[in-house]
Amino acid sequence: MSEKRELRAEPGADTGALRVNAVSATEVFGPDAPLALDCGVSLSPFTIAYQTYGKLNADKSNVVLICHALTLDQHVASRHPLTGKPGGWWPMMVGPGLPIDTDRYFVICQNVVGGCMGTTGPKDIDPKTGEPYGLSFPVITIGDMVRAQAMLLDRLGIKDIFCVIGGSMGGMQVLQWTAAYPGRVFSAIPIATAARHSAQNIAFHEVGRQAIMADPDWKSGAYLNDGTNPAKGLAVARMAAHITYLSEAALHRKFGRNLQNREKVTYGFDADFQIESYLRHQGMSFVDRFDANSYLYITRAMDYFDLAADYGGVLANAFQETKTRFCVVSFTSDWLFPTSDNRQIVHALNAAAANVSFVEIDTDKGHDAFLLDEPEMFATLKGFIASAAERRGLGR
């Protein structure tokens, strides 16, 4: 059963959302439609919360599926319900006349399984116990996330995806989509991602998880039962991760050694430096919108991602059947998912004789560049998507 909420032009409403025809919806999958997880558990019942923008055309051929990153959600191009941030997390990418043109395409973004923005995750009630799942929630994978997304599309009667796109963990889902459903994806845009999570990236995730688990308010994952919240641990996890999303050059340019509202250091442990103040703010604001256990589960899903391992250890085998047109994008200053990781994807696609173009964008903004104002990225993707639309017969 699905529930939708279309935004209307009421006083105080999000007029930007109207412009892109934003719809918030949820879909419940009951006992007749369990989600078969890679760990062997059947998750049932479960709910998927998602956003759509634009209009589905008559033959349902204009679907753009956006896959979100670790700490993002389905609110791509309209006001975030918790933070109130207008325009969503990809405001320069998705909208009328933008690379993902909501006047032409029907855009869907689903909150991933294990998330905390409406799709079933560890903070939800386990119907078997009447208590929040906590750590009894099954460990999920990128494959599970994509399997759930496919179930939603099936429910909506959407067979083919014109374009699947995402950055970081979103890019992992893009790769998984093309490998698991080679016949359903016309074009695919993995951005700043990898076909397997590296040792260094697993290490950073493990630091974040240990920071959460070290917080006594985490209560072995049962904090919701106890009315506590491991906010300090989650904030530390976010701070550590946030450094990896930026580049040394960007940090130097934005903050350098500038002091925060003072002329001299205070010889103490206050946030003397702007970078300290900024990081503390990032940590504290994150805990207001994210669930600590979801952070554990989703980081784990990324750690487990190793697409080649599912295809006999040869990444090219994952794309052997593909007819998808790929555009792989990386950023020069991204050290979390460096160009070398993205180039491995390109090499595998080449080995599978796939149709692939590859662009490395020159920027100092680090991994987060995919979320920021990168004109070269916008121009590249606008061209790639428009050209794919033409080949797909999606005229204006």
Added chain:
Amino acid sequence: MSEKRELRAEPGADTGALRVNAVSATEVFGPDAPLALDCGVSLSPFTIAYQTYGKLNADKSNVVLICHALTLDQHVASRHPLTGKPGGWWPMMVGPGLPIDTDRYFVICQNVVGGCMGTTGPKDIDPKTGEPYGLSFPVITIGDMVRAQAMLLDRLGIKDIFCVIGGSMGGMQVLQWTAAYPGRVFSAIPIATAARHSAQNIAFHEVGRQAIMADPDWKSGAYLNDGTNPAKGLAVARMAAHITYLSEAALHRKFGRNLQNREKVTYGFDADFQIESYLRHQGMSFVDRFDANSYLYITRAMDYFDLAADYGGVLANAFQETKTRFCVVSFTSDWLFPTSDNRQIVHALNAAAANVSFVEIDTDKGHDAFLLDEPEMFATLKGFIASAAERRGLGR
């Protein structure tokens, strides 16, 4: 008043230590000799704990001063009293016939002020209150560390240093020595360091400090009074820092995505991957040998380090009077103190018309390379030190 303990050939004694003539000593500076700190406080009384190796020659001209890094200590070339690790932290650098040849030089390494291995720091008793200092310990700087070291050398009657050497924070002290005492240093070897701590490095330190402070057992720094220990927070801090000491390539080579004593992932939050198990071990073993408040103070000292700022904003001015011979060493895969940071030091030395050689060592071992088996580094430093000794008239 000084107290020394020379190692004798007793059964079970550290014969390696005998070979290098290891002496453990402490020196107490009473009310007549306070340490004037940069923050304005006079620290008094205070103690310096140090190690010496080799023999001081008659004219006291063969002194090599080793400055230790953030979490290291004075136990350079002999068994560590807490961990029992034989040979110290620089076993391939310091010893008979090694680059820092204990048959030729008199080697001194002092535990830094603010440390926790015998030199006065936040875990010691404040004589004014009879309680451990905790956060009432004054914030110290790299300048303070070096000032204290100079007081010890004065007390020992040592005017000139033949060579001052150190990596990372040790390299900061080396630079500070040459700037603050231009007449006392014949040669200087800053390794894998910087003349100012970068925004990214401050950010990583801030994450570590917040992890410690988030631990309720930290008790606002007064954990020693309460008999608690913020071990979990300190372990998380160490884990985050440890990643920065390695390189992505080294992590990939050593661990990759190898599983820890299992054939499949467990779909849980145990240490499935070797890198997780390794990091957890690094965190847990660190807390047995290090004090959490010392970690706060010493990271802060590094953050505050900005040598140019003390010289009108022009780094070259710090070396205007120098007659010291410099050898600057960096490592290609060090992303914590990258070659660019080290090259800035070289440029400033060039601008000051100083005598400087610069070597970038090709290695995948990251920042920690200075502590590891790097034959090119050993060969470079052996040559530089031997050549400096010849010019200093330190014949065999």
